[in-house]
Amino acid sequence: MFARVNNALQPRPSILTAFGSDGALAARLASSWFEYKKDTEIYEEDEAADYVYEVITGAVRSYKLLSDGRRQIGAFHLPGDIFGLENGSEHRFTAEAIVDTSVQLVRRFSLEAVAKHDAMVARNLLCMTTNKLRHAEDHMLLLGRKTALERVAAFLLEMDSRLAAAGVMLLPMARRDIADYLGVTLETVSRALSLLHSKGVLDFVGNRQRHIVLLDRTQLARFDAQN
Amino acid sequence: MFARVNNALQPRPSILTAFGSDGALAARLASSWFEYKKDTEIYEEDEAADYVYEVITGAVRSYKLLSDGRRQIGAFHLPGDIFGLENGSEHRFTAEAIVDTSVQLVRRFSLEAVAKHDAMVARNLLCMTTNKLRHAEDHMLLLGRKTALERVAAFLLEMDSRLAAAGVMLLPMARRDIADYLGVTLETVSRALSLLHSKGVLDFVGNRQRHIVLLDRTQLARFDAQN
DNA sequence: CGGGGGCTTGAGGCCACTCAACGATAGTGG
DNA sequence: CCACTATCGTTGAGTGGCCTCAAGCCCCCG
Numbered sequence: 001m002f003a004r005v006n007n008a009l010q011p012r013p014s015i016l017t018a019f020g021s022d023g024a025l026a027a028r029l030a031s032s033w034f035e036y037k038k039d040t041e042i043y044e045e046d047e048a049a050d051y052v053y054e055v056i057t058g059a060v061r062s063y064k065l066l067s068d069g070r071r072q073i074g075a076f077h078l079p080g081d082i083f084g085l086e087n088g089s090e091h092r093f094t095a096e097a098i099v100d101t102s103v104q105l106v107r108r109f110s111l112e113a114v115a116k117h118d119a120m121v122a123r124n125l126l127c128m129t130t131n132k133l134r135h136a137e138d139h140m141l142l143l144g145r146k147t148a149l150e151r152v153a154a155f156l157l158e159m160d161s162r163l164a165a166a167g168v169m170l171l172p173m174a175r176r177d178i179a180d181y182l183g184v185t186l187e188t189v190s191r192a193l194s195l196l197h198s199k200g201v202l203d204f205v206g207n208r209q210r211h212i213v214l215l216d217r218t219q220l221a222r223f224d225a226q227n
Numbered sequence: 228m229f230a231r232v233n234n235a236l237q238p239r240p241s242i243l244t245a246f247g248s249d250g251a252l253a254a255r256l257a258s259s260w261f262e263y264k265k266d267t268e269i270y271e272e273d274e275a276a277d278y279v280y281e282v283i284t285g286a287v288r289s290y291k292l293l294s295d296g297r298r299q300i301g302a303f304h305l306p307g308d309i310f311g312l313e314n315g316s317e318h319r320f321t322a323e324a325i326v327d328t329s330v331q332l333v334r335r336f337s338l339e340a341v342a343k344h345d346a347m348v349a350r351n352l353l354c355m356t357t358n359k360l361r362h363a364e365d366h367m368l369l370l371g372r373k374t375a376l377e378r379v380a381a382f383l384l385e386m387d388s389r390l391a392a393a394g395v396m397l398l399p400m401a402r403r404d405i406a407d408y409l410g411v412t413l414e415t416v417s418r419a420l421s422l423l424h425s426k427g428v429l430d431f432v433g434n435r436q437r438h439i440v441l442l443d444r445t446q447l448a449r450f451d452a453q454n
Numbered sequence: 455c456g457g458g459g460g461c462t463t464g465a466g467g468c469c470a471c472t473c474a475a476c477g478a479t480a481g482t483g484g
Numbered sequence: 485c486c487a488c489t490a491t492c493g494t495t496g497a498g499t500g501g502c503c504t505c506a507a508g509c510c511c512c513c514g
Contacts, residue, residue, distance in 0.1 A: 125353060186492090413461085
């Protein structure tokens with residue numbers, strides 16, 4: 001399951017600073033470093049939530065399944081994102097590496113122990129939960145009321161703001177993942193992208209279909225629904 | 228806007244106990260009592276979030292709008308529910324009374340001041356946010372992947388668990404509200420209810436179409452999608 | 455008792471889904 | 485290094501579930 005394990009403290013313990021490390025925090029919290037191969041499970045829904053993760057490189061999908069296989073991806077986790085943080089004792093999603101992914105992690109129990117005495121850490125826990133809630137609330141509007149084209153446009157704008165470098169983004173996820181995130185089929189995603197391409201809003205770089213350049217963010221925003 | 232105002236402490240300050248009142252809390256937090264007529268706004272999206280509310284009697288809908296009028300209701304708030312609690316400075320939804328509704332409220336600022344010194348109150352804030360997140364996550368699965376019939380069945384089961392008394396529930400919300408909560412049209416909701424009625428799963432009491440009796444919860448659960 | 459709003463039901467249309475074929479790409483093994 | 489193969493993405497044709505539009509009923513309320 002774990003491709004590589006390293007229990008030593010890493011040179012960049014960002015999962016600690018994310019919770020508001022005050023210097024003393026790093027000394028009390030041991031963090032580990034794991035790597036997951038593409039398409040391997042990190043944790044499963046209803047599994048005990050013993051660890052909290054931060055994506056260092058790669059990408060992760062969090063999803064729920066219905067018994068007949070229908071899947072809803074609730075979020076993509078990109079480098080710098082914290083995931084797997086639960087208030088209850090079990091994970092509410094299954095998490096899988098989308099591509100080869102390295103994560104840093106800390107024991108949830110340790111984190112809670114620190115939070116009990118450090119108000120700043122506790123406040124950061126609340127803030128992270130609030131951010132996840134904000135995303136979920138926006139996504140409910142997308143899933144409940146937006147058209148297929150609007151969903152794809154919104155997705156591109158979200159990814160652009162999260163992982164674009166110099167106007168180019170390399171999407172780590174396949175069409176099926178995008179589709180299950182947006183509540184449509186993969187064919188519909190493909191058709192929407194083709195349409196946006198034909199309208200001159202985006203372009204594909206080289207032969208790699210997941211390398212996308214946004215040519216005109218303003219024009220793309222007009223394909224999304226205005227709030 | 229406010230039908231009645233009463234700044235005195237109420238005999239049942241449940242909004243205080245909800246945050247983990249230790250007796251001393253009630254003394255430091257002044258709570259008020261307001262009433263809202265049916266279909267009046269309690270607060271608007273992006274408005275400053277100065278108060279936190281608890282439904283005493285009635286029902287409230289929280290929703291987002293797109294510029295062309297499409298509406299997504301994120302949650303219904305029923306007696307005992309806390310709503311309007313934000314971590315940021317502005318409300319993320321518009322809240323309206325569905326029927327004549329009485330609420331108890333406290334200043335958000337006061338609550339934060341107390342939370343700063345009372346770890347239990349702070350923990351309760353996190354817990355409430357977590358519960359809202361859990362609901363939003365489940366609702367994303369419903370909106371993204373369930374069929375119309377499954378959505379209506381899930382809605383009935385949710386409402387049954389929240390407001391059923393002796394197998395009968397009086398739904399405070401209209402078909403349009405249910406539709407905007409489930410991401411379908413009101414006609415689709417009506418058709419699904421008719422179908423469930425014809426299958427003998429539920430019945431309408433008297434001539435009031437919002438009085439519903441669930442005849443067989445087990446059978447109804449089979450119309451919902453299994454997780 | 456008349457008017458209006460909410461609910462139901464029907465008819466028809468459309469958007470997204472399903473099924474299918476094909477091309478391109480990346481990974482595999484000879 | 486190159487065929488071979490599996491996977492991914494695109495595109496087309498046809499279907500279907502939900503939406504739109506409309507009519508009519510019932511209840512509530514003035």
